[in-house]
Amino acid sequence: MTMPTVMSQFVSMANVLTELRMRISPAEEAELIARAQTGDVEAFCALAANHQRSLYLLALKYSGNHHDAEDLTQEVMLNAYKAIQQFRGMSSFHTWLARIMVNSFLNHKRKSDPLAAPHRQDTTEEAFEATFYSARTHHHSEGTVHSGLIMQQVIELLRSVPERQRLMFLMKHQEGMTCEEIARAMGTSVGTVKKTLFRVVDRLRQHFAAPAAARAAGKG
């Protein structure tokens, strides 16, 4: 894949993500929050719909399969619904939701994370297969199959990272959050976030560089 193609994909993906998150204006969002706080379920569903896509995509990279991604998305939104009365507008709704997401994702890990529960390895592998089976059945183009293979490699790489570090990395890489926003959501310092990001990138780089070098040697 050539660099311009890759760059155009970055741009299009970033645009899509921004668009997904900005389907309603801040004023509309504030009104929906106020209505949701009075118990208006429809208003909360509209709020959830505005954030669910970016949340789902993050959950998909975090968990590695569609089943867990959907489960996680629903869990975050249900927790947000239960806590909506406590939202006081001190931060943006997105930042507030990110904090709930962090709690939900990290609590969820016991159920699905292979690193946290080694005895669930088989189940996780089944889940990963389900992801790719799903990718194959929904899309048939050659490009998507190639993308699926990269996806497999990427998810396997991400699996090697502890869940808290993995989440920090995805919040930066996938969501484009700043280190300050991540620190607030994770309840830690900006310095710790920066150190963690470095550790994750360094670890992924080393894993990623090895097969790449082998491929290059094979070609030579």
Place this chain on the structure above:
Amino acid sequence: MHQCEEFRERITEHIIDREDLAATPEFHHELLLCSACSEFYAESREMIDALSTVDLSISERQWDGIEHRLRMRIVNEAGPRRHHKATRTLRWIPIFAAAAMLVLTIGLYRLATPLVNTQRVAVPAPQTVYVDHGVPLDPVTVDFLEESELLLRNVMKIRPTDVDDLADAKQVAGGQLVDIAQRKEAAADVPPVVDAIETYETILRDLRNLDERSAAEDIADIQSRIRKNGLIANMKAFQPSVTTVTPVSFDFR
């Protein structure tokens, strides 16, 4: 003076943001200086680029399904919650009725018997205590706060080499995490308590997930966050305070 690790930490954020560091004079100069850092940049950049090519495109039909199922779960959740609220209000009625009966019985008893013996007044017990229930919390949540305060105090004293203490802290943290959602719900009427418990939850999770390899660094980080968020003081502040009241003696002789 070029410090490889410090420099790499500094540029990582920019690499993830896919910025071209070669175009930034400050970074470009240091990249030219150190071949190892230059290699780190090139490899990291390549890895991030590959991560970004992952196509997660999901069809609109799939999105519709995801949205529909989410909506159903929220609506299902909303139903019982409304019902639960109503039943919670109703649940108080017998308690109020019982309390009213008790007050009435005590009142009648007091009317029937003199309050003070005019011949000889007994000196009140020397250790009378006054319990100030500053915030309306149920006893289980108060116990939870006490237990949390104790754990936090222990963690502040812990050293990464204290293997047994670490194992204990991990075990207690794991146990408290199981109960924490209920405690948050029980304290829902007192938002500052919920805030404190939520911050505490991140500490508990980090404790539970402590890895022996990085314990030194992680413990220092956890202790610093406990200190910074004033968690011990918070846990104490929301517990009922017990004070000794100096008894007043009456002598009618």
